[in-house]
Amino acid sequence: MNESKPDLSSIQQQLEGDHKKRRALPPVHLWKPDFSGDLDIQITRDGRWIHEGGQIKRPAMVTLFSTILWREGERYFLVTPVEKVGIQVEDVPFFFVGLDVRQGSQGQELVFTSSTDDVVVASAEHPLRVETAQDSDEPSPYLMVRYGMEGLLNRAVFYQLADLAEERDGEFGVESCGQWFVLGKS
Missing domain, CATH: 2.30.270.10 (duf1285 protein)
Known part of the structure:
Protein backbone atom coordinates (compact mmCIF):
# COMPACT_ATOMS: atom_id res chain seq x y z
CA MET A 1 0.00 0.00 0.00
CA ASN A 2 1.20 3.50 -0.80
CA GLU A 3 2.11 5.36 2.40
CA SER A 4 1.48 8.87 1.01
CA LYS A 5 -1.95 10.44 1.27
CA PRO A 6 -4.08 10.19 -1.91
CA ASP A 7 -4.10 13.42 -3.88
CA LEU A 8 -6.93 14.68 -6.09
CA SER A 9 -4.62 16.57 -8.43
CA SER A 10 -2.48 13.47 -9.13
CA ILE A 11 -5.58 11.55 -10.19
CA GLN A 12 -6.65 14.45 -12.41
CA GLN A 13 -3.22 14.63 -14.07
CA GLN A 14 -3.24 10.88 -14.77
CA LEU A 15 -6.54 11.18 -16.63
CA GLU A 16 -6.66 14.55 -18.36
CA GLY A 17 -4.62 13.78 -21.47
CA ASP A 18 -6.59 10.73 -22.55
CA HIS A 19 -10.00 12.10 -21.59
CA LYS A 20 -9.62 15.26 -23.67
CA LYS A 21 -9.17 13.13 -26.79
CA ARG A 22 -12.49 11.29 -26.50
CA ARG A 23 -15.55 10.63 -24.32
CA ALA A 24 -14.99 6.86 -24.35
CA LEU A 25 -14.88 5.48 -20.85
CA PRO A 26 -11.55 4.29 -19.49
CA PRO A 27 -11.31 0.50 -18.94
CA VAL A 28 -11.73 0.79 -15.17
CA HIS A 29 -12.93 -2.82 -14.99
CA LEU A 30 -9.46 -3.95 -16.15
CA TRP A 31 -7.46 -1.89 -13.66
CA LYS A 32 -6.49 -3.62 -10.40
CA PRO A 33 -4.30 -1.17 -8.45
CA ASP A 34 -3.74 -1.54 -4.72
CA PHE A 35 -5.93 0.51 -2.39
CA SER A 36 -4.24 3.88 -1.79
CA GLY A 37 -6.45 5.20 1.02
CA ASP A 38 -9.52 7.37 1.29
CA LEU A 39 -9.96 10.77 -0.31
CA ASP A 40 -12.20 13.42 1.27
CA ILE A 41 -14.76 13.39 -1.55
CA GLN A 42 -18.49 12.92 -1.18
CA ILE A 43 -21.13 12.67 -3.89
CA THR A 44 -24.41 14.03 -2.50
CA ARG A 45 -27.86 12.65 -3.29
CA ASP A 46 -28.44 15.54 -5.72
CA GLY A 47 -25.25 14.84 -7.68
CA ARG A 48 -22.92 17.46 -6.18
CA TRP A 49 -19.29 16.50 -5.68
CA ILE A 50 -17.81 17.82 -2.43
CA HIS A 51 -14.05 17.85 -1.80
CA GLU A 52 -12.76 18.75 1.66
CA GLY A 53 -16.03 20.51 2.50
CA GLY A 54 -16.35 22.59 -0.68
CA GLN A 55 -18.22 21.81 -3.86
CA ILE A 56 -16.10 21.02 -6.91
CA LYS A 57 -17.24 23.82 -9.23
CA ARG A 58 -15.56 22.71 -12.46
CA PRO A 59 -18.06 20.52 -14.36
CA ALA A 60 -15.30 19.15 -16.60
CA MET A 61 -13.40 17.88 -13.55
CA VAL A 62 -16.50 16.23 -12.09
CA THR A 63 -17.28 14.63 -15.44
CA LEU A 64 -13.70 13.41 -15.73
CA PHE A 65 -13.75 11.84 -12.25
CA SER A 66 -17.15 10.24 -12.92
CA THR A 67 -15.56 8.17 -15.70
CA ILE A 68 -13.30 6.38 -13.23
CA LEU A 69 -15.90 5.53 -10.60
CA TRP A 70 -15.91 1.94 -9.43
CA ARG A 71 -18.07 0.06 -6.94
CA GLU A 72 -17.08 -2.91 -4.82
CA GLY A 73 -19.82 -4.12 -2.51
CA GLU A 74 -21.16 -1.01 -0.80
CA ARG A 75 -17.97 1.04 -1.28
CA TYR A 76 -17.12 3.45 -4.08
CA PHE A 77 -13.69 4.29 -5.46
CA LEU A 78 -11.92 6.45 -8.01
CA VAL A 79 -9.63 4.10 -9.91
CA THR A 80 -6.68 4.74 -12.23
CA PRO A 81 -4.14 2.21 -13.49
CA VAL A 82 -1.93 2.99 -10.47
CA GLU A 83 -4.31 4.26 -7.73
CA LYS A 84 -7.56 3.26 -6.06
CA VAL A 85 -8.97 5.76 -3.57
CA GLY A 86 -12.14 5.44 -1.54
CA ILE A 87 -14.84 8.12 -1.67
CA GLN A 88 -18.23 8.56 0.02
CA VAL A 89 -21.54 8.39 -1.85
CA GLU A 90 -24.65 9.60 -0.06
CA ASP A 91 -27.12 7.55 -2.14
CA VAL A 92 -25.99 6.69 -5.68
CA PRO A 93 -23.16 8.30 -7.66
Whole structure:
Protein backbone atom coordinates (compact mmCIF):
# COMPACT_ATOMS: atom_id res chain seq x y z
CA MET A 1 0.00 0.00 0.00
CA ASN A 2 1.20 3.50 -0.80
CA GLU A 3 2.11 5.36 2.40
CA SER A 4 1.48 8.87 1.01
CA LYS A 5 -1.95 10.44 1.27
CA PRO A 6 -4.08 10.19 -1.91
CA ASP A 7 -4.10 13.42 -3.88
CA LEU A 8 -6.93 14.68 -6.09
CA SER A 9 -4.62 16.57 -8.43
CA SER A 10 -2.48 13.47 -9.13
CA ILE A 11 -5.58 11.55 -10.19
CA GLN A 12 -6.65 14.45 -12.41
CA GLN A 13 -3.22 14.63 -14.07
CA GLN A 14 -3.24 10.88 -14.77
CA LEU A 15 -6.54 11.18 -16.63
CA GLU A 16 -6.66 14.55 -18.36
CA GLY A 17 -4.62 13.78 -21.47
CA ASP A 18 -6.59 10.73 -22.55
CA HIS A 19 -10.00 12.10 -21.59
CA LYS A 20 -9.62 15.26 -23.67
CA LYS A 21 -9.17 13.13 -26.79
CA ARG A 22 -12.49 11.29 -26.50
CA ARG A 23 -15.55 10.63 -24.32
CA ALA A 24 -14.99 6.86 -24.35
CA LEU A 25 -14.88 5.48 -20.85
CA PRO A 26 -11.55 4.29 -19.49
CA PRO A 27 -11.31 0.50 -18.94
CA VAL A 28 -11.73 0.79 -15.17
CA HIS A 29 -12.93 -2.82 -14.99
CA LEU A 30 -9.46 -3.95 -16.15
CA TRP A 31 -7.46 -1.89 -13.66
CA LYS A 32 -6.49 -3.62 -10.40
CA PRO A 33 -4.30 -1.17 -8.45
CA ASP A 34 -3.74 -1.54 -4.72
CA PHE A 35 -5.93 0.51 -2.39
CA SER A 36 -4.24 3.88 -1.79
CA GLY A 37 -6.45 5.20 1.02
CA ASP A 38 -9.52 7.37 1.29
CA LEU A 39 -9.96 10.77 -0.31
CA ASP A 40 -12.20 13.42 1.27
CA ILE A 41 -14.76 13.39 -1.55
CA GLN A 42 -18.49 12.92 -1.18
CA ILE A 43 -21.13 12.67 -3.89
CA THR A 44 -24.41 14.03 -2.50
CA ARG A 45 -27.86 12.65 -3.29
CA ASP A 46 -28.44 15.54 -5.72
CA GLY A 47 -25.25 14.84 -7.68
CA ARG A 48 -22.92 17.46 -6.18
CA TRP A 49 -19.29 16.50 -5.68
CA ILE A 50 -17.81 17.82 -2.43
CA HIS A 51 -14.05 17.85 -1.80
CA GLU A 52 -12.76 18.75 1.66
CA GLY A 53 -16.03 20.51 2.50
CA GLY A 54 -16.35 22.59 -0.68
CA GLN A 55 -18.22 21.81 -3.86
CA ILE A 56 -16.10 21.02 -6.91
CA LYS A 57 -17.24 23.82 -9.23
CA ARG A 58 -15.56 22.71 -12.46
CA PRO A 59 -18.06 20.52 -14.36
CA ALA A 60 -15.30 19.15 -16.60
CA MET A 61 -13.40 17.88 -13.55
CA VAL A 62 -16.50 16.23 -12.09
CA THR A 63 -17.28 14.63 -15.44
CA LEU A 64 -13.70 13.41 -15.73
CA PHE A 65 -13.75 11.84 -12.25
CA SER A 66 -17.15 10.24 -12.92
CA THR A 67 -15.56 8.17 -15.70
CA ILE A 68 -13.30 6.38 -13.23
CA LEU A 69 -15.90 5.53 -10.60
CA TRP A 70 -15.91 1.94 -9.43
CA ARG A 71 -18.07 0.06 -6.94
CA GLU A 72 -17.08 -2.91 -4.82
CA GLY A 73 -19.82 -4.12 -2.51
CA GLU A 74 -21.16 -1.01 -0.80
CA ARG A 75 -17.97 1.04 -1.28
CA TYR A 76 -17.12 3.45 -4.08
CA PHE A 77 -13.69 4.29 -5.46
CA LEU A 78 -11.92 6.45 -8.01
CA VAL A 79 -9.63 4.10 -9.91
CA THR A 80 -6.68 4.74 -12.23
CA PRO A 81 -4.14 2.21 -13.49
CA VAL A 82 -1.93 2.99 -10.47
CA GLU A 83 -4.31 4.26 -7.73
CA LYS A 84 -7.56 3.26 -6.06
CA VAL A 85 -8.97 5.76 -3.57
CA GLY A 86 -12.14 5.44 -1.54
CA ILE A 87 -14.84 8.12 -1.67
CA GLN A 88 -18.23 8.56 0.02
CA VAL A 89 -21.54 8.39 -1.85
CA GLU A 90 -24.65 9.60 -0.06
CA ASP A 91 -27.12 7.55 -2.14
CA VAL A 92 -25.99 6.69 -5.68
CA PRO A 93 -23.16 8.30 -7.66
CA PHE A 94 -25.05 9.54 -10.72
CA PHE A 95 -27.83 12.12 -11.06
CA PHE A 96 -30.05 12.31 -14.15
CA VAL A 97 -31.16 15.74 -15.31
CA GLY A 98 -32.52 15.12 -18.81
CA LEU A 99 -34.88 12.78 -20.67
CA ASP A 100 -35.47 12.44 -24.40
CA VAL A 101 -37.81 10.05 -26.14
CA ARG A 102 -36.91 8.58 -29.52
CA GLN A 103 -37.97 5.70 -31.71
CA GLY A 104 -35.61 2.76 -32.10
CA SER A 105 -35.64 -0.73 -33.56
CA GLN A 106 -37.64 -2.03 -30.56
CA GLY A 107 -40.04 0.92 -30.34
CA GLN A 108 -39.86 3.74 -27.84
CA GLU A 109 -36.47 4.46 -26.25
CA LEU A 110 -36.10 6.56 -23.12
CA VAL A 111 -32.75 8.33 -23.26
CA PHE A 112 -31.50 9.82 -19.98
CA THR A 113 -28.64 12.31 -19.57
CA SER A 114 -26.79 12.68 -16.30
CA SER A 115 -25.22 15.77 -14.77
CA THR A 116 -21.86 14.21 -15.72
CA ASP A 117 -22.79 13.82 -19.41
CA ASP A 118 -23.54 10.10 -19.29
CA VAL A 119 -26.22 9.12 -21.79
CA VAL A 120 -28.10 5.95 -20.84
CA VAL A 121 -31.03 4.32 -22.61
CA ALA A 122 -33.41 2.44 -20.29
CA SER A 123 -33.25 -1.21 -21.36
CA ALA A 124 -32.76 -4.73 -20.03
CA GLU A 125 -29.08 -3.85 -19.51
CA HIS A 126 -29.94 -0.49 -17.93
CA PRO A 127 -33.15 -1.09 -15.96
CA LEU A 128 -35.24 1.65 -14.43
CA ARG A 129 -36.69 1.07 -10.96
CA VAL A 130 -38.59 3.08 -8.36
CA GLU A 131 -38.26 2.71 -4.60
CA THR A 132 -40.87 4.27 -2.34
CA ALA A 133 -39.89 5.52 1.12
CA GLN A 134 -41.98 3.77 3.76
CA ASP A 135 -42.25 6.80 6.01
CA SER A 136 -43.25 9.37 3.36
CA ASP A 137 -44.37 7.42 0.27
CA GLU A 138 -41.83 9.58 -1.62
CA PRO A 139 -40.70 7.83 -4.82
CA SER A 140 -37.01 7.56 -5.68
CA PRO A 141 -36.48 6.56 -9.32
CA TYR A 142 -33.14 4.95 -10.26
CA LEU A 143 -31.48 3.93 -13.52
CA MET A 144 -28.59 1.47 -13.84
CA VAL A 145 -25.55 3.18 -15.36
CA ARG A 146 -22.52 0.86 -15.31
CA TYR A 147 -20.50 -1.50 -13.10
CA GLY A 148 -23.42 -1.97 -10.70
CA MET A 149 -23.77 1.78 -10.13
CA GLU A 150 -27.06 3.63 -10.47
CA GLY A 151 -28.22 7.18 -10.94
CA LEU A 152 -31.14 8.99 -9.31
CA LEU A 153 -33.58 10.81 -11.60
CA ASN A 154 -34.22 14.40 -10.58
CA ARG A 155 -37.79 15.41 -9.83
CA ALA A 156 -38.40 17.15 -13.18
CA VAL A 157 -37.21 14.09 -15.12
CA PHE A 158 -39.40 11.82 -13.00
CA TYR A 159 -42.44 14.04 -13.67
CA GLN A 160 -41.63 13.92 -17.38
CA LEU A 161 -41.42 10.15 -17.12
CA ALA A 162 -44.73 10.02 -15.23
CA ASP A 163 -46.38 11.98 -18.07
CA LEU A 164 -45.31 9.18 -20.43
CA ALA A 165 -46.65 6.42 -18.15
CA GLU A 166 -49.51 4.17 -19.05
CA GLU A 167 -51.52 1.70 -17.02
CA ARG A 168 -51.14 -2.06 -17.49
CA ASP A 169 -52.57 -4.69 -15.18
CA GLY A 170 -52.99 -2.30 -12.27
CA GLU A 171 -49.54 -0.75 -12.58
CA PHE A 172 -48.29 2.49 -14.07
CA GLY A 173 -45.13 2.22 -16.08
CA VAL A 174 -43.19 3.07 -19.19
CA GLU A 175 -41.72 1.06 -22.02
CA SER A 176 -38.22 1.44 -23.40
CA CYS A 177 -36.35 -0.86 -25.80
CA GLY A 178 -39.16 -3.41 -25.53
CA GLN A 179 -38.90 -3.57 -21.72
CA TRP A 180 -41.68 -2.60 -19.30
CA PHE A 181 -40.64 -0.62 -16.21
CA VAL A 182 -43.10 -0.17 -13.35
CA LEU A 183 -43.24 3.31 -11.82
CA GLY A 184 -46.03 2.62 -9.33
CA LYS A 185 -49.33 0.92 -8.62
CA SER A 186 -52.60 2.33 -9.91
